[in-house]
Amino acid sequence: MPSIETYNSNAENQWCPGCPNFGILQAVKKAFVDLDKKPDQICLVSGIGQAAKLPHYLRCNLFNGLHGRAIPVASGIQVANPNLTTLVVTGDGDCYGEGGNHFIHAIRRNPNITVMVHNNEIYALTKGQASPTTPLGEKRSLQVKGVDIEPLNMPMIAITNNCTFVARGFARKIDHLKTILVEAVKHPGLSYVDVIQPCITWGTRPVAWYEERVQELGEDHDSGDKKAALEKALITDDTIPIGILYRTEPRSAFAHRYRSEVTEGPLAEMPAMEADQLKDILSRYIP
Amino acid sequence: MKDLNVVIAGSAGEGIQTIGEILSHTLCRQGYSVFAWQEYESRIRGGQNSYSIRVGEEPNNAPLLSADILLALNEGAAKKYEGLLKEEGVLISQNKGTDGMIAIPFDEIAKEEVGGGIYANTVAVGALINVLGVDLETLNAVLERTFSEKGEEVLKANYKAAEKGFERAERDCGDRCPWTLPPRDTRHAFISGNEAIPIAAAYAGCRFISAYPMTPSTGIITALAKAQERFGVFAEQAEDEIAAINMALGAGYGGARAMTATSGGGFALMVEGISLAGMTETPLVIVLGQRPGPATGLPTRTAQGDLLFAINAGHGEFPKMVLAASDPKDAFQKTVRAFNMADKYQIPVILLTDQLLADAHYSFRDFENFDNPVYHLADPSQIEEYKRYQLSPDGISPRLYPGQSGHLVCVDSDEHDEEGHITEDLSGIVQAMVEKRLAKFQKLRSEVNPPEEVYSEDVEFILVGWGSSRPAILEGIELLKQEDIRAGMIHFTELWPLPEYHFPEGVALWTVENNATGQLARLLRSEFGLSFEGTLHRYDGLPLTGEYIRSQIHAQHRNV
Numbered sequence A: 001m002p003s004i005e006t007y008n009s010n011a012e013n014q015w016c017p018g019c020p021n022f023g024i025l026q027a028v029k030k031a032f033v034d035l036d037k038k039p040d041q042i043c044l045v046s047g048i049g050q051a052a053k054l055p056h057y058l059r060c061n062l063f064n065g066l067h068g069r070a071i072p073v074a075s076g077i078q079v080a081n082p083n084l085t086t087l088v089v090t091g092d093g094d095c096y097g098e099g100g101n102h103f104i105h106a107i108r109r110n111p112n113i114t115v116m117v118h119n120n121e122i123y124a125l126t127k128g129q130a131s132p133t134t135p136l137g138e139k140r141s142l143q144v145k146g147v148d149i150e151p152l153n154m155p156m157i158a159i160t161n162n163c164t165f166v167a168r169g170f171a172r173k174i175d176h177l178k179t180i181l182v183e184a185v186k187h188p189g190l191s192y193v194d195v196i197q198p199c200i201t202w203g204t205r206p207v208a209w210y211e212e213r214v215q216e217l218g219e220d221h222d223s224g225d226k227k228a229a230l231e232k233a234l235i236t237d238d239t240i241p242i243g244i245l246y247r248t249e250p251r252s253a254f255a256h257r258y259r260s261e262v263t264e265g266p267l268a269e270m271p272a273m274e275a276d277q278l279k280d281i282l283s284r285y286i287p
Numbered sequence B: 001m002k003d004l005n006v007v008i009a010g011s012a013g014e015g016i017q018t019i020g021e022i023l024s025h026t027l028c029r030q031g032y033s034v035f036a037w038q039e040y041e042s043r044i045r046g047g048q049n050s051y052s053i054r055v056g057e058e059p060n061n062a063p064l065l066s067a068d069i070l071l072a073l074n075e076g077a078a079k080k081y082e083g084l085l086k087e088e089g090v091l092i093s094q095n096k097g098t099d100g101m102i103a104i105p106f107d108e109i110a111k112e113e114v115g116g117g118i119y120a121n122t123v124a125v126g127a128l129i130n131v132l133g134v135d136l137e138t139l140n141a142v143l144e145r146t147f148s149e150k151g152e153e154v155l156k157a158n159y160k161a162a163e164k165g166f167e168r169a170e171r172d173c174g175d176r177c178p179w180t181l182p183p184r185d186t187r188h189a190f191i192s193g194n195e196a197i198p199i200a201a202a203y204a205g206c207r208f209i210s211a212y213p214m215t216p217s218t219g220i221i222t223a224l225a226k227a228q229e230r231f232g233v234f235a236e237q238a239e240d241e242i243a244a245i246n247m248a249l250g251a252g253y254g255g256a257r258a259m260t261a262t263s264g265g266g267f268a269l270m271v272e273g274i275s276l277a278g279m280t281e282t283p284l285v286i287v288l289g290q291r292p293g294p295a296t297g298l299p300t301r302t303a304q305g306d307l308l309f310a311i312n313a314g315h316g317e318f319p320k321m322v323l324a325a326s327d328p329k330d331a332f333q334k335t336v337r338a339f340n341m342a343d344k345y346q347i348p349v350i351l352l353t354d355q356l357l358a359d360a361h362y363s364f365r366d367f368e369n370f371d372n373p374v375y376h377l378a379d380p381s382q383i384e385e386y387k388r389y390q391l392s393p394d395g396i397s398p399r400l401y402p403g404q405s406g407h408l409v410c411v412d413s414d415e416h417d418e419e420g421h422i423t424e425d426l427s428g429i430v431q432a433m434v435e436k437r438l439a440k441f442q443k444l445r446s447e448v449n450p451p452e453e454v455y456s457e458d459v460e461f462i463l464v465g466w467g468s469s470r471p472a473i474l475e476g477i478e479l480l481k482q483e484d485i486r487a488g489m490i491h492f493t494e495l496w497p498l499p500e501y502h503f504p505e506g507v508a509l510w511t512v513e514n515n516a517t518g519q520l521a522r523l524l525r526s527e528f529g530l531s532f533e534g535t536l537h538r539y540d541g542l543p544l545t546g547e548y549i550r551s552q553i554h555a556q557h558r559n560v
């Protein structure tokens, strides 16, 4: 049985002291303990940004790629080796900005991965420019007169396009987030968790602002009800609902058909083409 | 016999491809070597396109310009392509028109004597078969192969259509069509670049392709998707080329031999991914099917315009390999080589093709004896403490894939330490990692094959070329020889890194390229300090041909 220490990495942490990212890291480790996953069974994939550094702070397989491109990489890994538990760790700039196209197509493609977005509503690593989720009116170095384009609500987009697992967590509610992550990983196909992670250096509002508004979904929330889910996905000035917003019957996952018809296991373990088979194929090209 | 050239011309949607394919297969079956290539506009219907079939006894896989026989499916086609006809050539047309043409109303015959306009194409092939002096039986065998799946009735109608066309040509052509192609014993493989590459990839152990459709490389992912079960290759149409290359990199990291295929514009989007492959040291094969640019250029035409782009693709300094196949057989061999080298050196390998090589069908006496796939994954049981980027004298670190064993596989696009973790230790590991990656380049260079040399001591000049222009250059040399002009060839198919190579001294060098600026010339000038007597270009979207090379030599170099 793994413990939290199982996942301790000795890479030096580069986050600001006190950053809510530490809470997310803790929640991820706890989730893997609960899921009883060994480090070599886990593969974390990330792009660029503060969130994208997380895989280094966990002992596991990792692919830290390019800005916005983690989802395609993770989709490829999942096809190549379906036995791995593959998670994308990304931020709002990474996933909703640079990688927005890939995220939307991942909803269609439905790879069996979990996408966890550290949503701090800001570009932190490039020092505080607006991100696709920065609230209207925020003045930033590039948004000199204040943000005047509408922020994205990606959970709503995911729900309307029938992503079959959509949740929102809060970096300061570690155990709650852990429970969401455990369910997300278990869910076949794409599971998506947007995590509110107030940045204490560049953030738009103090952590307390979020703490006052975060509201755990109660037993009465029917996550199978799309309309109710959409309602809960909405963030207002008063409440930020967290929990599993939407969960429905899994759709057939990316490469499912290939796996059922060709191979269930890692592609690297498939037998090579025989010389006879090649000969037979080439013979068709002699008219 | 001298090679014959049959050109079939018509609008898109009129069936020139069907006619061309059936005729090509029939001639192959008759024992001849066939080279078939198409030029077409970027549209689904209309326009005027051509399908040229070169027939000979021995493989001569270069396009011919002049036509012995022109089959025009409409008046516009006759007008557009009539100029290609040799003096003694014959124009066969659907419509009555200019003097001297043979008019055969394929459509009418099909409707009235066979039972439907859809058989007009087979009527046309029947006529051509007669004109070429080939038996109907050979054609019938090909028709059987082509149509048997569509049922007895359709097959019978096609037999009838062929016969009607054959008879009509027999009646109308008379002694104006002196050709005869009696059956021969030889059998050639007849294959295009886009057919050879997917098979080679599957044979080389490729298990994953993700690509975004783009002419002229689309055929590669299409073929792999169709043969998904038989070949065992997973094929995905990505949302864009950026996703395509990143997915392939994910699969490569995950232990599967992976590839993508695209053309210039798509390749431009893949460039950041190529750099990522370089930094993470993830093996990847990228087929770059060239067509004229910049931007969308001429989408369905051919060019060799992306050589320097491919060589320079990716920011930062890292080793990669660039290969350019000369024909489908070479493309097969190079595809296997690309996978082997990508795997051995853990680098991106770019295989250059172009629209000509991708789409044209070439003939080969022997399409066999290819290299075997060689795998370089490390054995986890032999490793105690695993470091993905372990320093080594030749820069090659043992590669494992995640989930293969208890060892963890960590890769990073940031500069990293031996374990794959981000580092900014400038005075320590950073420099060693740069050197480690570049060390692979040195070793790789020693494995690059030198160019092919075709020349003797008494040549007046040597044509230096690369990639798909090989057959045209060889033909150009042959044509010049008939005029007592002695030329040789040095031909590159492995272009980056360039091999250690000594160019002959005291003989004029010309580069021959399907581009406007002489990219090979620039490369060789900068790498070898060579100077060139001349550069011979073609950049109108059409392929180099022997005749074109000959005429350019005459135009530019009268004193040879």
Ligand code: SF4
Residues within 6 Å of the ligand: A014, A015, A016, A018, A019, A020, A021, A050, A120, A124, A125, A198, A199, A200, A201, A202, A203
């Ligand atoms: S800049 Fe913000 S998000 Fe980044 S580590 Fe510091 S507090 Fe966390």
